[in-house]
Amino acid sequence: MLFSEIIGQELLKSRLIHTVRDNRVSHAWLMFGPEGAGxxxxxxxxxxxxxxxxxxxxxxxxxxxxxxxxxxxxxPDLHFVYPVNKTRSVDKETVVCDDFIAEWRGFLLKNPYGRLTQWFDWIDLENKQGIINTEESKRLAGKLNLKSFESDYKVAILWQPEKMNDQASNKLLKLLEEPPPLTVFILVSENPDQLLATIRSRCMPIKVPRISEKSLAEALMARHGLDQARAINVERLAGGNYCKVLDLIEGSEDVSYNLNKFRDLMRSCFRKSIPELIRLAEELAALNRENQKSFLEYGLRTLRESLVLHYDSADIVYITDEEKGFTPNFAPFVNGNNVLSLTHELNKAIQDIERNANGRIVFLDMALKLSALIKN
Ligand SMILES: [Zn+2]
Structure with missing residues (x-):
């Protein structure tokens, strides 16, 4: 991938380029940032x-x-480590990245901004979580202890290293403490807090911020052929997250569906109608994991916008024409007293979904709590 293919992040690109040109490449890097930042x-x-x-x-x-x-x-001098697990087609005692290298290449070549859950879907992990096991660290050490094949350097990219178990982390730490010569480790993480502090301290940190509004809007026009008005609208909905941009453009995020269901949910919460809440919870639980999260994130955004509207800052609220029929009516029920608790419940549901909790329980539990928080 060329730097020119990356959306925005000009300062970081320039910094990385200069470390190579000035011969100051550290042996270990930790690039971290939110989903879709790149x-x-x-x-x-x-x-x-x-x-x-x-x-x-x-x-x-x-x-x-x-x-x-x-x-x-x-x-041959570029090595990858990424989370995997047993699948129907790869079912053996110890599963490692190399079992999925063809799929991994296909995944990255299609969209290097892909998110973790999309990778899990790509290899049909079903409801299992991907992990990085001890065998993986051992194999990586083996590969990096060989001489490089074609370049002076060997590079190892570890994607989502927070998915390493303790043993794998300790093995990686050893590698970072006594790195093979001319080797560069690049850890790419969304949750660096979950890494061992001793691993973090060995790496040069590179914080990757959300993509700037300007860069994202430009990319939407240049790469996706959107006119300026639509580009600005999508950019505002996506909030610097290119994964979200693709959801919106490719229609896998169905804004109308999310709006309609969130409106139904809030009305049922308001009416305290338990049968309606149960029915909605069942319907939401039947969506796939990504759509469940997309619905909950949509709810979070609507809460934020409703709060701002409630306090009369209509000019800084980004809502679509379709949302204009709902958000202003909903806004009076979101205020400084309940917004933190409402937000907490939605965030908690997102975390539970990511941990593979039972969707029916997560959504019903959340709906009942939201209902108690929305006072008529
Ligand atoms: Zn070249």
Missing amino acids: ALPLALAFAQYILCTNRGEADSCGICAGCNKNNKLIH
Whole structure:
């Protein structure tokens, strides 16, 4: 991946490029940031720049033998670690990344901004969680202790290293403490707090912020052919998250569905109608995990906007024409007394869904609590 293919993040790109050009590449990096900000694409472009044999001042050449292999993610000096688990097609005692390398390449080549749950769906993990086990750290150590094949450097990208178990973390720590020569580790994390502090302290931290409004709107016009008005609207809904942009553009996030269901849910909460709440909870529980989260995130956004509307700042609220029929009517019921508790319940439901809790219980529990918080 070229730096020029990354949306925004100009300061970070320039910083990474300069460390290579000035020969100051640390042996371990921790790139962290929220979903859709582009930490993994940045890691891929950084790795390619390190491995490029004819690098330019501002980017990899894109055409040398190294770049050619990097374009297909088959460079022998580029290694990956990412969470996996048993699936129907890969069912054996110890499952490792290499069992899924073809799928991994396909996933990244389709969309390097892909999110963790999309990866799990890509390899049909069903309801299992992906993990990084001890065998993985052992194998990585084995690969990195070999001499590099084609480049001076070897690069290892570890995606979502917070999914390592304790043993795997300790093994990785050993590797970071005594790194093989000419090796660069790039850890790419959304939750760096979940890593061992001793691992974090070994890495050069790179915070990847949400993509700026300007860069995202420009990308929407240049890459997706949106006119300016639609680009600004999508950019506002997405909030600097390119995963969300793709949901919105590709229609996998159904804003109308979310709006209608959130409106139904709030009305049933308001009426304290238990049979309606049960019916809605069942319906939401039947959605797939990604759509469940998308619904809950939509609810969070509506709460934020309702609160702002409640306090009369109509000019800074971004709502679509469709939402204008609901949000202003809902706003009087969201206030400083209940907004934190309402937000807490939605966030808690998102966490429970991510942990694979039973959807029917999560949604009904949440609905009952929201109902108690919304006073008529
Ligand atoms: Zn090159």
